[in-house]
Amino acid sequence: xxxxxxxxxxxxxxxxxxxxxxxxxxxxxxxxxxxxxxxxxxxxxxxxxxxxxxxxxxxxxxxxxxxxxxxxxxxxxxxxxxxxxxxxxxxxxxxxxxxxxxxxxxxxxxxxxxxxxxxxxxxxxxxxxxxxxxxxxxxxxxxxxxxxxxxxxxxxxxxxxxxxxxxxxxxxxxxxxxxxxxxxxxxxxxxxxxxxxxxxxxxxxxxxxxxxxxxxxxxxxxxxxxxxxxxxxxxxxxxxxxxxxxxxxxxxxxxxxxxxxxxxxxxxxxxxxxxxxxxxxxxxxxxxxxxxxxxxxxxxxxxxxxxxxxxxxxxxxxxxxxxxxxxxxxxxxxxxxxxxxxxxxxxxxxxxxxxxxxxxxxxxxxxxxxxxxxxxxxxxxxxxxxxxxxxxxxxxxxxxxxxxxxxxxxxxxxxxxxxxxxxxxxxxxxxxxxxxxxxxxxxxxx
Ligand SMILES: [Zn+2]
Numbered sequence: 209x210x211x212x213x214x215x216x217x218x219x220x221x222x223x224x225x226x227x228x229x230x231x232x233x234x235x236x237x238x239x240x241x242x243x244x245x246x247x248x249x250x251x252x253x254x255x256x257x258x259x260x261x262x263x264x265x266x267x268x269x270x271x272x273x274x275x276x277x278x279x280x281x282x283x284x285x286x287x288x289x290x291x292x293x294x295x296x297x298x299x300x301x302x303x304x305x306x307x308x309x310x311x312x313x314x315x316x317x318x319x320x321x322x323x324x325x326x327x328x329x330x331x332x333x334x335x336x337x338x339x340x341x342x343x344x345x346x347x348x349x350x351x352x353x354x355x356x357x358x359x360x361x362x363x364x365x366x367x368x369x370x371x372x373x374x375x376x377x378x379x380x381x382x383x384x385x386x387x388x389x390x391x392x393x394x395x396x397x398x399x400x401x402x403x404x405x406x407x408x409x410x411x412x413x414x415x416x417x418x419x420x421x422x423x424x425x426x427x428x429x430x431x432x433x434x435x436x437x438x439x440x441x442x443x444x445x446x447x448x449x450x451x452x453x454x455x456x457x458x459x460x461x462x463x464x465x466x467x468x469x470x471x472x473x474x475x476x477x478x479x480x481x482x483x484x485x486x487x488x489x490x491x492x493x494x495x496x497x498x499x500x501x502x503x504x505x506x507x508x509x510x511x512x513x514x515x516x517x518x519x520x521x522x523x524x525x526x527x528x529x530x531x532x533x534x535x536x537x538x539x540x541x542x543x544x545x546x547x548x549x550x551x552x553x554x555x556x557x558x559x560x561x562x563x564x565x566x567x568x569x570x571x572x573x574x575x576x577x578x579x580x581x582x583x584x585x586x587x588x589x590x591x592x593x594x595x596x597x598x599x600x601x602x603x604x605x606x607x608x609x610x611x612x613x614x615x616x617x618x619x620x621x622x623x624x625x626x627x628x629x630x631x632x633x634x635x636x637x638x639x640x641x642x643x644x645x646x647x648x649x650x651x652x653x654x
Contacts, residue, residue, distance in 0.1 A: 236289040242300045243284050249303025250296035251288075258285040261301050269310055273371040275328055277310040314369040317380065319360045324441055325380040326369050333364040336380050337442075343385060344444040344495045351490075354447040359493065362442070382410055384442045385494070396431040411435050446492045449503065456482035458511045462619040464571065465517040473618070474517045482511030518567065518618020529651045530591065531569040532617055534599060534637050535560050535624065541634055544647035554645040555598065555638035562603050562633040564624040568615040569597045569639075577611050583636070584628025587621055593641075600636040601627050 239251050240258050252258050262283060270277050283304060314326040315333045327333050341356050375383075394405060402425045406413045416422065419434045427433070458479040465474065487504040490497055519532075527533070535558055542557035568589055575596070576588035583600035587609070590596050603625025615621060626633045639648040 236291045237293055238287055238289055239293040239295065240285040241288045242304070243286070244303055244307045245281050249307075250298075250300035251290075251293055252285070252297050252300055253295050255285060257297060258300070261297065261304065265301065265305055265308060269308070273310070273312070275312045275371055275374065277312050277371060278368075280309045280311055281307050310371055311368045312371045312374070314367050314374055316365045316367040316369075317384075318363045318365055319441055321361075323365075323367070325375050325383065326367060326373050327377065327380060328374050330364060330366070332377055336377055336384070337362060337364075339381055340384050340442050341444050344446050344492065346446075346448055346450075348450070350451045351448045354449055354489070356444060356446045359443040359445050360441070379412065383412070385440055394433050394435050396427050396429055396433060398429050400427065400429075401425065402427055405433065405435075409435050440494060443493050448490050448492070450488045450490050452486055452488070453508070454484050454486050456484055456507070456509075456511045458482070459513040460620075461513045461515050462518050462616055463515060464616045464618055465519055470517075470519040472519045474519065475514065476517045477513070477515040479512040479514035482507060483509040518616070527651060528653045530595070531597070531639065531648075531651045532567065533652065534558075534566050534569050534597070535564055535635055536567075538564070538635070540649075541632075544645075544649065555600075555636050556648045557634045557636050559632065559634040560624045562623070562625055564633075564635075565620045566599050566602065566622045566624060566635055568617055568619045568621050569637075570595070571617045572596075572615060574609060574611055574613045574615060574621075577605055577609055580628060582629045584630060585622070585625065586628075589615060589621070596640050598636075598638040598640070600638075601625055601630040601634060603627065603633070 239253055240255060241251050242249050242258060242261075252261070266277065266279065281304075312328075314328060315330045316323040317325045317327070317333050317336065325336075327336070337358070341358070345353060345356065394409065396405070402416060402422065403413060405411070405427075406416055411419075416433065416435070458481050460479075463476065484505055484507045486502055486506075489501045489503045491499045538558040538560035540556060541559040542553055544553055544556050546553040570589075570591045572589040572591040572595075574587060575590045576586065576598075579585050583598075585602040585605060586598060586600040587602070587605065588596055588598045599622060601624075602622040605622045606620050609615070609621055624633050624635050630636075637648055639646045639651065
């Protein structure tokens with residue numbers, strides 16, 4: 209009896225084992241087929257395995273790019289029923305890795321509608337714009353900032369980008385503010401490197417490689433590289449108030465020395481310069497001053513005039529009459545009466561370096577201070593008793609001189625020059641009486 213039972217049990221076991229194997233062989237199994245963009249790359253046994261593979265690939269890529277990534281390709285796992293499925297997790301992994309491309313979230317700096325740079329974080333973009341502005345703020349403690357603005361329309365916008373388009377902060381800063389000059393080419397010198405040239409010319413490595421069809425970093429001495437240097441993309445307009453102390457130059461007053469034997473000019477009073485506190489409103493664009501307006505000024509110290517007693521002048525000949533010589537020294541280069549195209553020379557030419565002071569030959573009133581085609585800049589002074597003197601070819605007039613001004617003998621009225629019809633710096637000096645030209649040298653003796 210016991211034997212029969214045992215036998216039946218064994219038979220049942222064999223049947224069960226057989227049925228189990230048949231079940232396995234005849235019944236399909238559930239597995240997951242993985243596809244990239246619709247093309248199958250292999251099969252895995254579970255959804256967990258599939259997810260683990262995706263996670264591994266993603267985290268490895270994120271580690272490499274150092275940012276959060278989104279895979280562009282559509283990866284799918286489909287549950288399928290199969291008899292004897294060939295599981296191939298390794299080829300699933302390889303298939304996905306080979307096909308995967310990524311994008312990441314970046315922040316674009318948009319200037320006047322154009323995206324000029326992409327950085328990883330919104331804060332980085334904000335920091336960059338603040339640093340561009342800060343770069344042009346004056347460190348001078350006498351300056352107070354009124355306003356700072358970017359002249360361009362600038363916005364920061366979120367963008368989906370490929371991870372290799374992210375730029376680092378320093379590169380973006382350099383691109384935004386540098387490269388005012390446009391340099392078109394550069395000849396490679398011994399010791400140059402591509403990255404060195406990139407830095408010194410503010411051209412990105414990518415631009416250099418693109419512009420010159422260079423794949424790696426190899427350049428040769430003498431090679432002419434074209435540089436597409438970036439111009440400043442942002443213009444920072446600053447308005448500052450600047451407080452400065454300015455010197456007020458002392459005026460110079462001339463007084464005729466009553467002692468007619470004194471030749472030299474003599475300083476009677478040295479005087480002193482004054483001072484004023486001035487505030488300017490200064491507008492700059494990228495640090496270059498474009499306007500300066502005085503908004504406040506206060507004299508803090510009044511200037512005291514310098515007073516000069518004018519002597520009769522240094523000329524080897526002594527004055528016989530009312531006139532002192534109009535310059536201290538020089539050479540007579542043309543005398544009175546010498547033939548000229550218009551007739552006899554009406555005055556005397558005294559050659560002197562440009563800028564030599566010209567003195568009023570006698571006290572009187574300025575009746576002309578003007579410019580003519582022949583005389584150039586010239587002055588006429590009317591003196592007593594019908595006399596007048598004329599001084600021509602001046603380089604400049606004394607600043608205070610006006611028609612109608614009174615001048616004293618020895619007062620500086622202008623400077624020797626070469627204006628008008630003149631072949632070198634000299635003073636053309638005329639003396640007239642009631643309009644008739646007289647020989648100026650007749651007023652001097654040995
Ligand atoms: Zn002349």
